[in-house]
Amino acid sequence: MTAASRAPAPVVAPRLRGSGRVRPLDALRQTATLAWRSLVSIKHNPLELVDYSITPIMFVFLFTYVFGGQMAGSPEEYLRYALAGVIVQNTLFMTTYTAMSLNTDLTKGVFDRLRSLPIARSAPLFGRIAADLVKQLWAMLLMIALGVALGFRITGGLGGFLGATLMLLIFAAAVSWIAVLIGMLAGDAEKVQVFAFVLIFPITFTSSAFVRVETMPGWLQAWVHLNPVTHLSDAFRGLLLGDASSSSVLWTLAWAAGIVAVFMPLAMRAYRART
Structure with missing residues (x-):
């Protein structure tokens, strides 16, 4: 028997299942599957449904009947102005759940388990964002x-309603990348909440979401006119009422594009580093 015949067969190392390249269509399908998984998991955690349902209802009642008489003379009149702002505020605060969920999944090793599967590396992240956008849509419809x-x-009709909904979701998707970055960088879920409140609380209440800009001090109005929450609130309100200005819509979309351009690369880099 020759030496060649006595040589053992070469051992081929098993390839990591999740390391192969995934086709775009498959990645999209995997993202949808993981998004659905996140939505279905609500039945195992009913408290999450409370956050997305009871909290928005509470905000509407609070701003309508507690502040309405003082701010506009009657709750009904203030509701006409403030409902858009309440919805925008709730949408921004709800992006905190994206950051907290991602941070919790990292801590519990969920991404480590998903990485061993033959799926796109970005599918768990995009699936989470997509699921949270569906939850935000639910909260918005409930509040309206x-x-x-x-x-x-x-009074803006069906077209105005659909336009307002689409624009709100576009902006929420953009802000989600800030939430992703915070979720990746924060040490734990409590720090995520601190970062979110420090960021969201000031920009929400220094905008036209709840009060008219002309009632504010002159030195504050300069910032309020630049604030993206002002443009989003004005555009959302205007589309619902049928008197939206093109400038507020364009500024909102420009801010959304700018946020994505800056924070999506940073968030993806942090995501790859952590997973």
């Missing part, structure tokens, strides 16, 4: 339905 029940009227 409650607003209509309390006397708010969508």
